[in-house]
Amino acid sequence: MNYFSSNFKLGILGGGQLGKMLLAETRKFDIQTYVFDPSMEAPCQYGATKFFIGDLMDYDSVYDFGKKVDVLTIEIENVNLEALEQLEAEGLKVYPSPKTLRLIQNKGVQKDFYVENQIPTAAYKRFASLTDLRTEIEHNRVALPFVWKCAQFGYDGNGVKIVRSAEDIENLPNVECIAEQMVPFKNELAVIVARSVSGEVKAYPVVEMEFHPEANQVEYVICPARIDCHIAKKATEKALQVSQAYNHVGLLAVEMFQTHDEDILINEVAPRPHNSGHYSIEASYTSQFENHLRAILDLPLGNTWSKVAGIMVNLVGEEGFSGPVVYENIEKIMAIDGVIPHIYGKKETRPFRKMGHVTIVNENMTEARKIAEEVKNTIRVIAK
Amino acid sequence: MNYFSSNFKLGILGGGQLGKMLLAETRKFDIQTYVFDPSMEAPCQYGATKFFIGDLMDYDSVYDFGKKVDVLTIEIENVNLEALEQLEAEGLKVYPSPKTLRLIQNKGVQKDFYVENQIPTAAYKRFASLTDLRTEIEHNRVALPFVWKCAQFGYDGNGVKIVRSAEDIENLPNVECIAEQMVPFKNELAVIVARSVSGEVKAYPVVEMEFHPEANQVEYVICPARIDCHIAKKATEKALQVSQAYNHVGLLAVEMFQTHDEDILINEVAPRPHNSGHYSIEASYTSQFENHLRAILDLPLGNTWSKVAGIMVNLVGEEGFSGPVVYENIEKIMAIDGVIPHIYGKKETRPFRKMGHVTIVNENMTEARKIAEEVKNTIRVIAK
Numbered sequence: 001m002n003y004f005s006s007n008f009k010l011g012i013l014g015g016g017q018l019g020k021m022l023l024a025e026t027r028k029f030d031i032q033t034y035v036f037d038p039s040m041e042a043p044c045q046y047g048a049t050k051f052f053i054g055d056l057m058d059y060d061s062v063y064d065f066g067k068k069v070d071v072l073t074i075e076i077e078n079v080n081l082e083a084l085e086q087l088e089a090e091g092l093k094v095y096p097s098p099k100t101l102r103l104i105q106n107k108g109v110q111k112d113f114y115v116e117n118q119i120p121t122a123a124y125k126r127f128a129s130l131t132d133l134r135t136e137i138e139h140n141r142v143a144l145p146f147v148w149k150c151a152q153f154g155y156d157g158n159g160v161k162i163v164r165s166a167e168d169i170e171n172l173p174n175v176e177c178i179a180e181q182m183v184p185f186k187n188e189l190a191v192i193v194a195r196s197v198s199g200e201v202k203a204y205p206v207v208e209m210e211f212h213p214e215a216n217q218v219e220y221v222i223c224p225a226r227i228d229c230h231i232a233k234k235a236t237e238k239a240l241q242v243s244q245a246y247n248h249v250g251l252l253a254v255e256m257f258q259t260h261d262e263d264i265l266i267n268e269v270a271p272r273p274h275n276s277g278h279y280s281i282e283a284s285y286t287s288q289f290e291n292h293l294r295a296i297l298d299l300p301l302g303n304t305w306s307k308v309a310g311i312m313v314n315l316v317g318e319e320g321f322s323g324p325v326v327y328e329n330i331e332k333i334m335a336i337d338g339v340i341p342h343i344y345g346k347k348e349t350r351p352f353r354k355m356g357h358v359t360i361v362n363e364n365m366t367e368a369r370k371i372a373e374e375v376k377n378t379i380r381v382i383a384k
Numbered sequence: 385m386n387y388f389s390s391n392f393k394l395g396i397l398g399g400g401q402l403g404k405m406l407l408a409e410t411r412k413f414d415i416q417t418y419v420f421d422p423s424m425e426a427p428c429q430y431g432a433t434k435f436f437i438g439d440l441m442d443y444d445s446v447y448d449f450g451k452k453v454d455v456l457t458i459e460i461e462n463v464n465l466e467a468l469e470q471l472e473a474e475g476l477k478v479y480p481s482p483k484t485l486r487l488i489q490n491k492g493v494q495k496d497f498y499v500e501n502q503i504p505t506a507a508y509k510r511f512a513s514l515t516d517l518r519t520e521i522e523h524n525r526v527a528l529p530f531v532w533k534c535a536q537f538g539y540d541g542n543g544v545k546i547v548r549s550a551e552d553i554e555n556l557p558n559v560e561c562i563a564e565q566m567v568p569f570k571n572e573l574a575v576i577v578a579r580s581v582s583g584e585v586k587a588y589p590v591v592e593m594e595f596h597p598e599a600n601q602v603e604y605v606i607c608p609a610r611i612d613c614h615i616a617k618k619a620t621e622k623a624l625q626v627s628q629a630y631n632h633v634g635l636l637a638v639e640m641f642q643t644h645d646e647d648i649l650i651n652e653v654a655p656r657p658h659n660s661g662h663y664s665i666e667a668s669y670t671s672q673f674e675n676h677l678r679a680i681l682d683l684p685l686g687n688t689w690s691k692v693a694g695i696m697v698n699l700v701g702e703e704g705f706s707g708p709v710v711y712e713n714i715e716k717i718m719a720i721d722g723v724i725p726h727i728y729g730k731k732e733t734r735p736f737r738k739m740g741h742v743t744i745v746n747e748n749m750t751e752a753r754k755i756a757e758e759v760k761n762t763i764r765v766i767a768k
Contacts, residue, residue, distance in 0.1 A: 004711050004727045024408055027431055030729040047411055047431045285722050285745060300719035307691040307745070327388050335684035338669050343388045345414040361669060361691070 001070075003297055005030045010297075011069030012036070013056055014076035015044030017344040017354070018273045018289075021281065022075060023047040025290045031297075036065045043345040059083045066092055073250060073296050075272055077105050078153055095197070095249040095296040096271040103246065104271055108151045108178050114266055117245040120238070121266045122257070123181040126151075130174040137166050142179050151176035183265060185257035189225055190276040191239035193252045194291040197298035202291070203239060204284065204304045206232045207276050209255075220372055221312040223279045226365065231258060238264045246271070251292045253277060275314070275357075282340055282359045283310025308338075309365040311372040315341070315356035315381050317349035323383035325349040327356075333375045338362050341379075348383075355381045385454075387681055389414045394681075395453030396420070397440055398460035399428030401728040401738070402657045402673075405665065406459060407431040409674045415681075420449045427729040443467045450476055457634060457680050459656055461489050462537055479581070479633040479680040480655040487630065488655055492535045492562050498650055501629040504622070505650045506641070507565040510535075514558040521550050526563050535560035567649060569641040573609055574660040575623035577636045578675040581682035586675070587623060588668065588688045590616045591660050593639075604756055605696040607663045610749065615642060622648045630655070635676045637661060659698070659741075666724055666743045667694025692722075693749040695756040699725070699740035699765050701733035707767035709733040711740075717759045722746050725763075732767075739765050 001008060010026060012019050015037025023044055026033045035048040038055055045051050054061035056076065062083035066072050071093045072084070084098035103113050108126040115121070125142060127133040136142045148169060150159040162182065163169055188211065192204040208225035209218050225232065239254040246252060246269070253274030255267040277288035286294075286302025294301050315327070324347060333339050343356040358375050362368035385392060394410060396403050399421025407428055410417045419432040422439055429435050438445035440460065446467035450456050455477045456468070468482035487497050492510040499505070509526060511517040520526045532553060534543040546566065547553055572595065576588040592609035593602050609616065623638040630636060630653070637658030639651040661672035670678075670686025678685050699711070708731060717723050727740040742759050746752035 002710060004714060004725075005709050005729055005731055020411070024411065027404070027408065027729075028724075028726055030427075030727040043414075046433060049430060286724075290724075294718070299715055302718070302724070303721040307747075325389050326386060330388060331683055334678070334686070337687040340412075340670075340674075340686070341388075342412055343414040345389055345411075347389055363691075 001297075003029065003031050003299075006032075008032060008071075009034055009049070009069045011065060011072040012044070012048075013062065013065070013072065013074045013079045015039070015042035015048075015051065016075060017043050017356075018075040019044040020047065020344065021278070021287075021342075022273060022289045022292060025287070025293050028290075029293070031293075034065070034069050036062070041347060046345075056080065063087060066094075071095065071296060073272075073292070074101070077101055077270065077272070081105065093197075093296075097249065100246050100248045100271050104269060106151045106176070107149050107268065108176065110268060111178060111180075113245070114242075119242055119245060119266050120264065122183045124178045126176075126178050128176055130169060130172055130177060133177060133179060134166075134169060136179075137169070143181075145182050147180040147182055148172060149178050149180060151178060183257050183259060185259050185265075187225065187227060187258040188267070189227070189235050189256045189258055189264075190221075190274070191236055191254050191256070192274060192277045192280075192288055193239050193243040193254065194288075194295050194301050194304065195243055195248055195250070195252065196295040196301055197249050200301050201240065201243065202301045202304045203236050204277060204280065204288065205306060206235045207279070209276060218275055218314055219376070221276050221279055222365075222369070223283060223306060223310045227258065231262060231264075234262075235264050238266065242266055242269060250295045251277070251288060275312075275354075278342070278357050279310035279312040279359055281342075282361045283308055308361045308363050309368045311360045311368045313358045313360070313372055313375050314354060315343075315358060315379065317351050317353040317355055317381050319351045321381070321383040322350045323348060325355060326382050326384050328380040328382050329378045333358065333379050336371055336374065338368070339371065339375060349381050385681075387413065387415050387683075390416075392416060392455075393418055393433070393453045395449060395456040396428070396432075397446065397449070397456065397458040397463045399423070399426035399432075399435065400459060401427050401740075402459035403428040404431065404728065405662070405671075405726075406657060406673045406676060409671065409677050412674075413677070415677070418449070418453050420446070425731060440464065447471060450478075455479065455680060457656075457676070458485070461485055461654065461656070465489065477581075477680075481633065484630050484632045484655050488653060490535045490560070491533050491652065492560065494652060495562060495564075497629070498626075503626055503629060503650050504648065506567045508562045510560075510562050512560055514553060514556055514561060517561060517563060518550075518553060520563075521553070527565075529566050531564040531566055532556060533562050533564060535562060567641050567643060569643050569649075571609065571611060571642040572651070573611070573619050573640045573642055573648075574605075574658070575620055575638050575640070576658060576661045576664075576672055577623050577627040577638065578672075578679050578685050578688065579627055579632055579634070579636065580679040580685055581633050584685050585624065585627065586685045586688045587620050588661060588664065588672065589690060590619045591663070593660060602659055602698055603760070605660050605663055606749075606753070607667060607690060607694045611642065615646060615648075618646075619648050622650065626650055626653060634679045635661070635672060659696075659738075662726070662741050663694035663696040663743055665726075666745045667692055692745045692747055693752045695744045695752050697742045697744070697756055697759050698738060699727075699742060699763065701735050701737040701739055701765050703735045705765070705767040706734045707732060709739060710766050710768050712764040712766050713762045717742060717763050720755055720758065722752070723755065723759060733765050
């Protein structure tokens with residue numbers, strides 16, 4: 001099929017920052033895009049061929065949107081799967097497939113999938129509601145501390161909480177959830193795997209993630225991870241195993257724990273471009289967004305290796321600020337060699353909201369890490 | 385001034401491929417853009433905040449457009465300068481300034497400027513019309529062969545012709561022109577210089593250009609140029625001298641000849657992003673488009689050095705094909721590591737029309753050069 005400067009239309013469900021960075025690649029290739037998002041203010045409002053407003057969880061809206069395009073992809077998992085299933089049944093190419101999304105959208109189902117496929121993961125129990133979980137705690141059938149995760153609709157650390165005592169669950173929503181064993185770990189790692197319609201597979205290098213202690217959001221993503229070769233090899237193998245088990249099309253971001261025993265446990269996956277791969281825009285031969293596009297259009301995958309070391313710093317709203325956003329000191333960080341800010345285009349900031357990211361590229365990792373800290377300590381996302 | 389996710393508006397005169405690649409950077413920074421172009425089908429129709437249709441040479445249209453924006457830039461030199469002068473007089477920031485554009489728009493004026501500023505350039509004579517040139521040839525006052533250049537509105541090799549005999553001028557337009565001495569040269573080189581409002585200056589590495597023998601369009605741009613250190617130093621110094629003489633804001637692309645005597649002669653300049661800098665999107669720490677934006681917004685300039693070797697191949701329409709474009713074998717070149725096509729988004733191809741470019745990046749220049757040739761011999765821009 002001819003995608004370039006043709007009548008072909010790619011549909012994207014979700015119009016956030018991931019969609020926006022994906023759009024940049026579609027513009028580079030002159031591929032027409034229709035984007036569907038609930039917000040008129042979405043980062044994807046510019047750069048798409050057409051932008052549609054609607055509810056991503058509404059069957060009819062998603063179905064009608066799907067009928068307008070030739071290939072349909074997502075930049076967010078929380079979309080109406082029944083509509084995708086119907087569209088697929090009618091012959092539309094939907095990547096990732098609704099089958100893959102169904103195995104991932106619900107974290108309980110995701111964990112069960114790991115167990116069924118001999119993929120190592122932290123021990124867990126599933127609960128239909130918080131009430132059920134509370135009962136189990138009261139009967140001492142769940143060991144404290146544990147990690148509570150709501151089964152659906154969590155994002156960016158929302159929907160995840162460390163529970164150290166029975167009281168910690170009091171303000172949580174009464175929804176389906178899992179209680180996961182807390183795994184002491186040396187590192188949080190991630191590997192992004194690209195898999196095309198034809199089954200071509202390429203893995204990005206292992207990255208290392210550092211989280212903000214309070215917001216539970218990634219603070220630095222470091223590529224390549226500063227780990228031993230054999231751990232990197234093991235992490236990559238595990239990621240490829242997970243990728244093969246899902247048999248997905250497009251990207252699969254695989255988040256992992258490196259335990260103190262040098263085991264690799266799979267934490268969770270996302271079947272789309274991922275925060276842990278943003279560094280690739282500047283550091284890799286092919287960005288994750290371009291490879292997602294190549295994969296779902298069944299074009300050859302691009303080289304996933306890096307030109308230089310890359311570190312990503314998330315730009316999240318400062319605590320205590322809500323309102324029209326200002327990027328304080330952005331010109332100071334732009335004066336440092338190899339520092340590239342990405343501003344997502346959200347007009348309003350609020351505490352811990354993901355507003356953008358900064359990539360630091362350098363031939364030398366030690367230097368890049370120093371600059372990343374300087375960036376982190378200099379720029380502030382505040383309100384007017 | 386706050387440019388990021390603010391009400392600030394950057395105006396861009398011209399909506400072609402240069403504007404399109406500039407827009408990608410404005411999206412990355414979430415800077416609002418208004419683009420003005422004569423064609424509804426312009427590559428910039430997507431990705432701008434607002435897109436306006438109008439005549440770039442019409443005083444009122446350009447003036448009215450300028451009144452809507454906070455800073456005005458260009459991606460093409462052929463715009464109404466009187467309107468820009470009036471806008472500047474009324475306080476609008478126009479970069480490059482109409483003064484700079486006036487010194488560059490007319491090639492006769494450009495050559496005079498070099499002479500006045502002791503900038504080495506090939507000998508030339510200016511003529512008000514082809515009729516005048518013909519008279520001089522008849523009186524043997526112009527030595528054959530020479531290079532005819534129309535003084536204004538030439539682009540991509542149009543408006544340039546090698547004249548070997550009196551008959552060669554017969555079909556040329558009867559417009560203001562120059563006759564330039566043909567300089568035998570070893571290499572055609574180019575250096576892009578970025579200069580910010582505050583006067584910060586950074587030069588990109590010297591690149592080497594290879595031209596298509598018939599179409600007079602660049603076929604390969606190679607960065608860094610495979611030349612001796614001392615030639616690279618000399619070329620950079622000359623480019624900086626030219627940049628200083630113009631005292632421009634934004635990019636200045638300086639095209640040069642390296643003669644057999646190792647002299648550097650300035651050929652011509654463009655006060656904007658340039659074909660010879662497209663490789664920078666993938667190969668440089670900061671792309672030329674990002675640095676143009678940084679320069680005109682008076683942000684710190686980004687690092688102009690390269691991460692890896694870069695070669696650019698122009699994608700021009702094949703001879704014998706006109707109509708809806710097809711990029712034959714594009715998937716074949718995309719299967720090669722480090723090969724990234726850029727499709728400008730022109731619906732119709734015609735012989736020698738610039739339709740896109742392909743960047744080849746590699747750690748190793750010899751390897752990159754091999755791949756560039758493979759790319760050149762594989763992809764074809766044809767019509768359906």
